[in-house]
Amino acid sequence: MNNNSRNIKSLVKVILVSALISSLPAYADISADINRCTKIQDNNDRLTCFDTVAAYYKTFPAAEPKANKEPVRPAVGNTPSQEINAPVSIPKPTKEIVTSEDAFGRSSAELVQIESLKSNIVGEFRGWKKGSTLTLKNGQKWKVVSRTTGYVKLQNPAVEITRGVFGSFNMKVNGLNAVAKVRRVD
DSSP states (O other), X not given: OOHHHHHHHHHHHHHHHHHHHHXXXXXXXXXXXXXXXXXXXXHHHHHHHHHHHHHHHHTSOOOOOOOOOSOBOOSSTTSXXXXXXXXXXXXXXXXXXXXXXXXXXXXXXXXXXXXEEEEEBOSEEOOBOTTOEEEBTTSOEEEEOSSOOBOOOEEXXXXXXXXXXXXXXXXXXXXXXXXXXXXXXX
């Protein structure tokens, strides 16, 4: 079996696992998903399954901590014998949950990955060259890092940004047959 066939089989498995996990209810039992991953024999496929499960459960906010309704008794014998009846509260997490579109182009270590993003360039677009910064309708800014150039005059053109190899991103502008390598700057 050649590498291309293996890659296709792995991709199909990833898509199936992703589809399965994305169809689960928001607070489904994570142990069932983990058990499903542990049964996968191939190391790469098993790791992909675990990564997908972890990414899926990161997208949901943490459950609200419940105040302790039981009285807390002092642990040291020399303390007063009165009970402490104040509920225990845990501070809410401060990390803001972002949508997958806001997360696209950010570091993979901190965010859930999506494969592509579709938006529009704001205003008149006259093309790009290396170093150009393009602002999308969703507020993201992308800088062209490739040496390719593209010239066309369009108003609010639709774009699609897809993942490339080794963490790169490619931008395709509708109406233009060229693709630019880009990097998110905001």
